Amino acid sequence: MSAFWLVLMLPVVGSFLLALTSSLAVSGWLNVAFCALEFLSSVALAVQVHANGSLSLTGFQIDAFNVYLIMLTTFVGLTTAIFSRPYMKDVCEQGRLTRKRMRLYHAMFQMFLFTMLLALSSDNLGILWVAVEGATLATVLLVSLYRTPESIEAAWKYFILCGVGIALALFGTVLVYFAAQQVLPDAEAGLSWRVLYQHAGELDSRVMSIAFVFLLVGYGTKVGLVPMHFWLPDAHSEGPTPVSAVLSGLLLNVALYAVVRFKMLVDGSLQSTDTPAMAGLLMMAFGLLSFVVAVLSLQRQRDIKRMFSYSSIEHMGLMTFAFGMGGPLATFAALLHMLVHSLTKSAIFVTVGHASHIAGTQRIEHIRGLIRTQPGVGWGLLLGVAAIAGFPPFGVFTSEFLILSATIQSWPWLTVLLLGGLGVAFAGLFRNVQPMVYGAAPEGQVAVSANMLPVLVHLLAVLWLGLAIPAVLFGWLNDVTVLIAGEGL
């Protein structure tokens, strides 16, 4: 139990402490230290949950599904903090940031982690909503950190679009609570996910299907599903790079987590109606649309961070599609894809941060010859892109292969679309990355102090997952699959 409270309270304490620390050298390390402690306690929590099956506290519920995302969150948080310490110090020394705003940055970084962890661990659908909205508020401040007109505009768009989206999700949550009140003896428990899931079959199917539409559109806005995705490329390209890494690696996952939880409820309530798979079909449609639009938009990007944010939309679409398809194979594949995508994408954003420091711009056509100026960054970008494009032996290949196999089993004709899309995405990414890595370096381009450790760790992990999924992790993901799909692989 204590491990859980540590996981939840550490970021809050960290946030307040960092808000008070004005020394740059101290706050960078303090941020890393807090993230390391959070990671360690989440490992302890995972061990506990693994031993007991699940952990229930008043208001909180930790099972195999969320503990896996909690660990992923704290891990990516830690590596991003390690990257952000020297990176943000550099930014500050260049004069793009004042001390005061560095304090804001560190405090909000921890606050963001807290809201993510709260959203993941809460048993209460209302608190889940409050936490996701809290994450929006924390990241709005992070996105607008540089205070350029562009970043203000991106943050405003993000604020408005996600605010509206999340408001619709609240309406869906209210409807779920309303449906629960009609059947539950204890009305106050109507937002507890644990209780609701036990009574899913009794919930009124008509109310639940209306609710799901609102929930999917609402949380889908945060997942970055097309056509509610417009905030995503702007927020990713204008915010500081560590923020892009955590947005892509963590926030999108948590929003998708919420959608999947609600899908489990709605599936239960629609079981005996004539449209039992309605929730899944909706998710598949949104997922495919996002996938296709993102793959095509990827082609015309001129800004390196924008390009990779479209790649995030592509992969989130793929996961939503797979979760929507349901069944053990697709669910397992989607879970694995969540993991490898988070690891790879945050590694890529870290590298991109260094690459744009070297070139002094985010414009793709001005970034050239990375491998000559600084081989570490060049190789990092090349391998990261190979991994995200689904090259074997990286883990993304495994999960995409599994998603494709599941598609062949249940929706064979969609495989064509998926394969074609993956090919087009691959072409778009490499067409742009190849000259950035190999092209002739401009005169006077010099290496920057780069911290490639997080990239190395992430890419090695993804490589390992591609070569062999450790038995522990396989068992763990399989438990989650059983939880979501009813049966394991």
Add this chain to the structure above:
Amino acid sequence: MNMGQLSLLEQGIAVLAALVLFTSFALLAQSRLTSAIHSFAWQGAGVALVTALVAFSSHTPHLYLSAVLTLGLKSLLIPWMLHRLVRQLNMERLVENITHPALLLLTGAALVIFSYWVSLPIEKLGLGNTRNIVAISLSVVLLGLWMMVSRRQVIAQVLGFMSMENGLFLAAVASTRGMPLVVELGVAFDVLVAAVLFGIFFFHISESIESLDVDRLNRLSEREESA
């Protein structure tokens, strides 16, 4: 459903909910910012009054707290903050040019009809007044959304956003006797933080584009990217 079959209290709730919907329309068409802020304040007061009535009729004491919270936050504090901002930014006399007011309101009316259609299945649960309330609150939400889409002034957009929250609150209160207290406090906290953030952003936006017209927030677009 026959209004006469409802108790006096329920009738009161229905009338008040209708008034809240009316203020939504007032907000939508109001081109002077200060008047729009007033409409918003009245809407907040209406929602607070509905909450208090529901608390009285269903004997749920924690709803009184929500009523006070709504009154304080939505009809006093936030309108006051917005007023102060408008004064500081010298926008008191500003009148937004609404291009097609009739079309704006007709679409609003269509949205109300749509909300009633969406909440049809709830009627089949046979819960009398609930369907009306759900439909009205969904209308308030959609009208807020429509206001954000159609209006160009940043402050009008914020008012739309906040009135969406009002609609959500109305739905929670009137259809389910309010969410559990901890959730309501969380939501209220989020709304408050959002309002403060909005205030901060007004200054940044007006500093960076020298106006609060969203049409001028156009630096980031796909078109420019490919050019």
